[in-house]
Each structure stands twice: as C-alpha cells, then as structure tokens.
Amino acid sequence: MLKLLGTVMILGACSALGLSAKQRLRQRLRALEAMIAALQFISSELTCRMTPLPELIAALAQSENGITRKIFGVMCKKMGQDDGLSLPYKWCRAFQECREQAGLGEEETHLLCDAAGFLGRYDAAQQVKSLEYVRRRLGDLRLAAVEELRSKGNLYRTCGIAMGIVTVLVLL
Amino acid sequence: MNMEEKRLSNFAQAITALPIRLQREALALPPEIRCACEELRLRAGKPMAYSRTGMETAFGKDPISADDLQETLGRATRYSVHSYGESLQNGFVTLEGGHRLGLCGTAVLREGTVSGVRALSSINLRIASQVPGAADAVLPSLLRDGRPVSTLVISPPAWGKTTLLRDCIRQLSEAGVRVSVADERCEIAGSSGGAPQFDLGPQTDVMDGAPKADAALILIKTMSPALLALDEITAPRDVEAVSYAAHCGAAVLATAHALDFADFKRRPLYRQLLRSQIFEQAVEISLHEGVRRYTVRALGGEQGC
Numbered sequence: 222m223l224k225l226l227g228t229v230m231i232l233g234a235c236s237a238l239g240l241s242a243k244q245r246l247r248q249r250l251r252a253l254e255a256m257i258a259a260l261q262f263i264s265s266e267l268t269c270r271m272t273p274l275p276e277l278i279a280a281l282a283q284s285e286n287g288i289t290r291k292i293f294g295v296m297c298k299k300m301g302q303d304d305g306l307s308l309p310y311k312w313c314r315a316f317q318e319c320r321e322q323a324g325l326g327e328e329e330t331h332l333l334c335d336a337a338g339f340l341g342r343y344d345a346a347q348q349v350k351s352l353e354y355v356r357r358r359l360g361d362l363r364l365a366a367v368e369e370l371r372s373k374g375n376l377y378r379t380c381g382i383a384m385g386i387v388t389v390l391v392l393l
Numbered sequence: 394m395n396m397e398e399k400r401l402s403n404f405a406q407a408i409t410a411l412p413i414r415l416q417r418e419a420l421a422l423p424p425e426i427r428c429a430c431e432e433l434r435l436r437a438g439k440p441m442a443y444s445r446t447g448m449e450t451a452f453g454k455d456p457i458s459a460d461d462l463q464e465t466l467g468r469a470t471r472y473s474v475h476s477y478g479e480s481l482q483n484g485f486v487t488l489e490g491g492h493r494l495g496l497c498g499t500a501v502l503r504e505g506t507v508s509g510v511r512a513l514s515s516i517n518l519r520i521a522s523q524v525p526g527a528a529d530a531v532l533p534s535l536l537r538d539g540r541p542v543s544t545l546v547i548s549p550p551a552w553g554k555t556t557l558l559r560d561c562i563r564q565l566s567e568a569g570v571r572v573s574v575a576d577e578r579c580e581i582a583g584s585s586g587g588a589p590q591f592d593l594g595p596q597t598d599v600m601d602g603a604p605k606a607d608a609a610l611i612l613i614k615t616m617s618p619a620l621l622a623l624d625e626i627t628a629p630r631d632v633e634a635v636s637y638a639a640h641c642g643a644a645v646l647a648t649a650h651a652l653d654f655a656d657f658k659r660r661p662l663y664r665q666l667l668r669s670q671i672f673e674q675a676v677e678i679s680l681h682e683g684v685r686r687y688t689v690r691a692l693g694g695e696q697g698c
Contacts, residue, residue: 267475271475271476271478272473272476273470273471273472273473273476274471274472274473275471275472275473303409303413304413305412305413305414307464307467307472308467308471308472309472340472341467341470341471341472341473341474341475342472342474343474343475344474344475344478345475345478348475
C-alpha cells in the first residue's frame with residue numbers, strides 16, 4: 222500500500238514539474254500577447270486622443286486582461302506617489318517588479334523598459350512609430366514563444382512523466 | 394477658507410510642478426512671501442527666485458540644473474509632451490489651477506516655425522490667484538444702465554491684467570450679466586475636468602483650450618452672452634473675433650499688452666482695433682511702489698479712479 226502511495230506521489234510530483242514547465246511557456250505567451258495589445262491601445266490613444274500617459278496607464282490598470290491589470294496597476298500606484306521619481310523610472314520598475322508574476326521573459330522586459338526612453342518625450346507620431354518597433358519586436362518574440370511552446374511544451378510534460386516513471390522503477 | 398489660506402493653497406498647488414528638492418525650498422519661504430508671490434523664476438546655473446510686484450528675490454540654496462528644468466517640464470506635462478503640443482509651440486504649459494509655466498531655451502524650428510523648446514535655460518512659474526475685490530474700483534464704469542460696456546484692459550505683462558479680468562467677470566456675472574469666457578490658455582477659469590477652479594460668478598460660461606477667435610465665435614452662436622470676455626488680444630484673428638462679437642450685440646471685455654495707452658496706440662494691430670471703435674473705454678493698470686492703480690479712459694476722453 223505504501224509502495225503504491227509512494228509511486229503515485231512520485232509520478233504526480235514529476236508530472237507536475239513537467240506540466241509547470243509547460244505552463245510557464247504558455248504564461249509567457251499570454252504575457253507577450255497582453256503587452257502587444259497594451260501597446261496597441263497606447264498607440265491608438267496617442268494617435269486619436271493625445272491622451273496623457275498617466276491617464277493611459279490608469280485606463281490599462283482597469284483592463285479586462287489580468288496580466289495587463291497587474292503590471293499597469295502597480296505602475297498606476299507608483300504614479301500616485303509623489304516621491305520625485307520620474308515616470309520612465311516608475312514604468313521600468315513596474316515591469317521589473319511584475320516580470321516573474323506576469324510570466325514575462327527577460328528579453329521582453331528589457332524591450333518594454335526601453336520604451337520608457339521615448340514615451341511622453343516626443344510628439345504622438347514619433348512615439349507611435351517607436352511603439353510600432355517595440356510591438357514588432359514583441360511580435361517576433363511571441364512567434365518564438367509559440368514555437369517554443371509547440372516544440373518544448375509537450376516535451377517538458379512527457380519528460381516530467383517519464384522522469385517519474387524512471388524514478389519509480391529505480392526505487393522499486 | 395480665508396484669503397491667506399487660499400493664496401497659500403494656490404502656491405502649494407502651483408509648485409507641485411517643481412522637482413521635490415525645489416518644492417521643499419519653495420515651501421520653506423515664510424508664509425507672507427508665499428502669499429504675495431506672483432512668480433517663481435528658475436534659471437540654469439542660478440538659484441531659484443520669487444517675484445512679487447515686479448521685484449525678484451533669489452532664495453534657493455543650490456543653483457538650478459538643466460535636469461531640474463527638464464524634470465519641471467516633465468512633471469508639468471505629466472510626462473506627456475504630446476498632450477501639450479500646441480501650447481509648447483507657444484512656449485508655455487498651463488497647469489491645473491490656471492498656473493502657467495513659461496519656457497525659454499533653444500527653439501526647435503520645423504518648416505520655419507517654432508515647434509517647441511529644447512535645452513531649457515529658464516522657466517517662469519506664474520502663480521494664478523483670485524483677488525476678490527480687485528475690480529471694485531473699475532466696476533462702476535463697466536456697467537451703464539445695467540448694460541455692460543465694451544472695455545479693454547491695458548498693462549505690461551504680470552501687472553495683474555488677468556486677475557482684474559477674472560474679478561470683473563465674477564462681479565459682472567453676480568450683477569446679472571450673462572458672461573461667456575473664451576479661455577484659450579485655461580488661465581482665466583483654471584478649469585479642471587470642466588469645472589472652473591476660480592469663481593467666475595453664477596452666470597458665466599467658459600470655453601477653454603480653443604483658439605480665442607474660434608471660441609469667441611462658438612460662444613456668440615451658442616451661449617448668447619451679454620458680455621464676451623477674453624484674455625490677451627495678440628493676433629489679427631483675435632481682432633476679427635472681437636469685431637464679430639461686437640457686431641452681434643455682445644459687449645467685449647478683453648486685455649492687451651502695452652506699457653500704457655500711448656504705447657498701445659503705437660501698435661499697428663491695436664490701431665486697427667481702435668479704428669473699429671469696438672471698445673468704449675480702456676482701463677490702464679499702473680504700478681506705483683508696489684501698489685496697483687487703475688485708470689479708466691473713455692476712448693476719446695479720460696477719467697481717473
């Protein structure tokens with residue numbers, strides 16, 4: 222009975238490891254898609270309404286998308302604090318702080334942080350142009366993430382289960 | 394809230410555009426200076442200075458750096474330069490509460506016209522304030538048989554034209570005159586979220602953010618005012634709008650930059666304005682030992698008050 226219980230636990234734990242690795246890949250894909258949509262929203266607002274950045278960030282903090290809501294919610298809270306820190310700094314800090322929880326990779330976090338360098342500094346057309354570049358780069362990363370999920374996602378899951386089986390067999 | 398508290402609160406509101414370090418320095422000024430302060434001057438390499446009744450006094454500890462100026466602009470525009478494109482072209486940013494940040498530096502030219510300012514060298518933070526009673530001396534001459542009289546307020550910059558205009562609007566509105574305000578730079582009403590921050594009276598409609606000429610035409614057509622008020626006639630289009638309003642039966646209350654009436658008459662644009670005979674009288678503001686005096690001059694005659 223104990224052996225059976227142990228076998229189930231080992232199999233379950235190893236499978237969970239594999240599945241969580243796959244889940245991370247899926248989460249990264251979701252985060253990338255959320256950020257692409259957020260940048261699209263910012264571009265549209267800049268083009269059509271010349272909305273100031275604090276209002277844009279506040280609107281994104283109310284987004285339906287959980288990842289967007291999380292990151293921009295943190296940013297919005299930071300913006301509300303009159304601590305003398307600049308908006309670019311707060312923008313970047315919010316992405317860095319929420320990176321792991323949101324599932325963003327290092328490369329896309331750097332890209333999004335770099336966007337702080339031009340946001341709010343130039344006229345709307347120039348900002349939209351720069352945002353378009355960031356969006357394109359995120360789009361490339363998204364395609365790579367889709368490919369990674371397709372190729373490695375099932376591999377991680379299978380490896381997890383296989384590792385569980387092997388461990389059980391070795392222990393038996 | 395009494396007058397002094399209101400002025401201190403205005404000062405505190407205006408300096409939120411400054412970096413924290415400069416805010417602290419400004420807040421360390423004695424309350425009587427914060428109350429009377431009309432402008433804060435920031436110049437690269439020089440300590441911050443306050444100005445009252447035209448006199449400047451330096452008070453900052455450390456000199457202002459280029460970063461301080463850039464940060465001030467960032468805070469004033471809420472890090473959203475794109476939202477202030479038009480006003481930045483004209484070298485200023487209007488802040489919440491009607492305060493105005495004037496910018497000076499290296500101009501950026503696009504197709505021969507100024508499109509902005511980079512490498513800021515100076516910033517002038519003008520603190521808007523409401524002085525109830527400022528128009529007491531001139532009010533009797535602004536109404537004739539219960540009808541508003543078209544009046545032009547003349548003075549050099551920062552001598553209190555807008556403050557006088559604001560109080561004239563309030564008092565005339567309270568006296569039952571329906572007033573429309575074309576507030577291009579959001580300085581007269583200091584509107585925030587559609588609500589005027591300054592008391593402009595119960596019968597006042599404000600259109601802000603639009604060029605004066607456009608706003609004036611819309612107001613005449615939609616609000617049917619007895620008096621149209623606007624600040625700083627500076628362009629031929631403004632003269633056309635004033636002329637249109639006057640010919641539609643509305644009186645006009647406006648301001649113009651000039652040292653005095655003689656100086657006013659020398660300007661070609663204003664000569665054109667005088668020829669159109671829209672204004673029945675002019676109010677000249679003069680400053681003697683820190684005290685403002687108002688002289689009402691019937692165009693063609695003169696009376697003091």
